[in-house]
Amino acid sequence: MSANVDLTDRPNPDQELIDIAMFVADYDIDSNIAYETARNCLMDTLGCGLLALRFPECTKHLGPIVPGTTVKSGARVPGTSHEMDPVKAAWDIGCIIRWLDYNDTWLAAEWGHPSDNLGGILAIADYLSRVAVSEGRQPLMMRDVLTAMIKAHEIQGVLALDNSYNRVGLDHVLLVRVATTAVVTKMLGGTKDQIVDAVSQAWVDGCSLRTYRHAPNAGSRKSWAAGDATSRGVRLAMMTMKGEMGIPTVLSAPTWGYYDVLFKGEKFKFQRDYGSYVMENILFKISFPAEFHAQTAAEAAVILHEQVKDRIDEIEKIEVTTHESAIRIISKVGPMANPADRDHCLQYMIAVPLLYGDLVAEHYETSFHESDSRIDVLRDKMEVVEDARYSAEYHDVDKRSIANAIQIHFKDGTCTDKIEVEYPIGHKRRREDGIPLLEKKFSNNLETRFPSWKCQQIMDLCLNQDKLESKPVHEFMDLFAIN
Numbered sequence: 001m002s003a004n005v006d007l008t009d010r011p012n013p014d015q016e017l018i019d020i021a022m023f024v025a026d027y028d029i030d031s032n033i034a035y036e037t038a039r040n041c042l043m044d045t046l047g048c049g050l051l052a053l054r055f056p057e058c059t060k061h062l063g064p065i066v067p068g069t070t071v072k073s074g075a076r077v078p079g080t081s082h083e084m085d086p087v088k089a090a091w092d093i094g095c096i097i098r099w100l101d102y103n104d105t106w107l108a109a110e111w112g113h114p115s116d117n118l119g120g121i122l123a124i125a126d127y128l129s130r131v132a133v134s135e136g137r138q139p140l141m142m143r144d145v146l147t148a149m150i151k152a153h154e155i156q157g158v159l160a161l162d163n164s165y166n167r168v169g170l171d172h173v174l175l176v177r178v179a180t181t182a183v184v185t186k187m188l189g190g191t192k193d194q195i196v197d198a199v200s201q202a203w204v205d206g207c208s209l210r211t212y213r214h215a216p217n218a219g220s221r222k223s224w225a226a227g228d229a230t231s232r233g234v235r236l237a238m239m240t241m242k243g244e245m246g247i248p249t250v251l252s253a254p255t256w257g258y259y260d261v262l263f264k265g266e267k268f269k270f271q272r273d274y275g276s277y278v279m280e281n282i283l284f285k286i287s288f289p290a291e292f293h294a295q296t297a298a299e300a301a302v303i304l305h306e307q308v309k310d311r312i313d314e315i316e317k318i319e320v321t322t323h324e325s326a327i328r329i330i331s332k333v334g335p336m337a338n339p340a341d342r343d344h345c346l347q348y349m350i351a352v353p354l355l356y357g358d359l360v361a362e363h364y365e366t367s368f369h370e371s372d373s374r375i376d377v378l379r380d381k382m383e384v385v386e387d388a389r390y391s392a393e394y395h396d397v398d399k400r401s402i403a404n405a406i407q408i409h410f411k412d413g414t415c416t417d418k419i420e421v422e423y424p425i426g427h428k429r430r431r432e433d434g435i436p437l438l439e440k441k442f443s444n445n446l447e448t449r450f451p452s453w454k455c456q457q458i459m460d461l462c463l464n465q466d467k468l469e470s471k472p473v474h475e476f477m478d479l480f481a482i483n
């Protein structure tokens with residue numbers, strides 16, 4: 001036989017696909033902490049979406065692709081009157097969740113935002129529940145949603161622990177597509193074989209480039225990319241359930257597989273089996289709508305605000321000590337082109353709280369930036385250096401710190417103390433302090449969209465674990481509808 005003839009024998013699926021399918025289909029989540037954290041994650045994620053509805057650049061993307069289209073038993077988009085097919089509903093939910101860069105984060109060799117998967121999970125759960133009720137069957141319950149969230153978090157997070165997609169120029173939303181596809185196929189009634197087939201389709205789609213997250217091309221696509229990914233997961237799951245075949249060795253196929261084409265021939269590495277680790281250790285963005293590598297920097301800047309607010313013109317140098325990932329991803333100099341550029345600029349996210357004592361979504365708007373020339377003056381005075389300990393403890397499985405430190409030097413030779421913050425308020429190590437603030441954040445976000453009585457109704461439900469878990473999904477989604 002000639003060496004260049006392709007063999008047509010259908011191979012067994014890659015083990016990586018089988019492991020995901022077995023986890024989604026068979027693994028029982030028995031962690032109360034995971035379910036409690038998933039409930040908090042649900043609140044926080046929906047709240048982020050509601051807050052994003054204040055921004056026209058976000059809302060212009062929402063609604064049916066063909067205006068006026070209606071869908072029987074369609075899925076709702078929280079905070080709106082939209083009721084659409086689950087694919088577009090997933091897109092919209094995912095878009096509003098991610099728009100302000102304010103939902104949860106997972107940091108490892110790769111980073112990302114596992115709650116982005118809630119777009120697909122909620123859309124398909126709402127759709128399935130409405131269809132079930134219309135046919136006289138039992139709807140899905142919110143515990144089903146929390147279970148799917150835990151498993152989606154785990155798939156995305158475990159794949160990210162030792163595998164850096166960004167280092168080969170690929171975007172982390174790939175992992176949203178893979179995780180959403182897996183759990184949604186299960187929600188649709190898929191077997192292990194069907195989950196394998198669906199997930200193979202998610203991998204063969206390839207990857208978005210990270211171009212839209214980095215200078216000089218940083219832009220608003222990063223705010224809807226996750227919505228696009230989670231909706232694609234729903235679409236692939238639904239296609240598989242109609243009988244679409246899979247691609248068994250999508251990862252390992254010589255020449256044409258994912259590893260050879262996109263991952264420099266390397267196989268994925270895994271440091272742990274799938275369970276509930278990621279949800280239990282997820283990082284919440286509680287204080288600031290900012291890229292997570294800058295959360296502790298913004299917190300340090302807020303602490304320094306009182307010391308420097310009346311001495312801005314006297315500042316000679318701002319020394320910023322950080323970790324390698326922050327330098328590689330968000331350290332920027334030069335003009336800021338748009339809000340998406342600013343909320344991924346470490347220097348910008350330090351300058352604003354130094355000046356104002358806070359950092360909110362409106363601070364990224366062009367009108368705000370242009371109104372205060374001091375922001376760019378302070379950015380130009382910053383020197384960003386790496387601390388090797390910060391970089392090592394960022395990857396340490398027992399610490400996973402996200403450390404930053406700031407020290408201000410004045411023209412007269414004096415300086416402030418070096419303010420170091422190693423763990424942000426949303427870190428597992430600060431849960432006792434963080435959860436009350438997360439609940440307050442959710443309450444504030446509800447108030448941007450609903451009357452006080454509705455806010456209280458939603459809060460009462462979401463703060464009660466048993467009551468929330470036993471709520472039918474479609475009834476839960478109705479609470480967030482604008483009629």
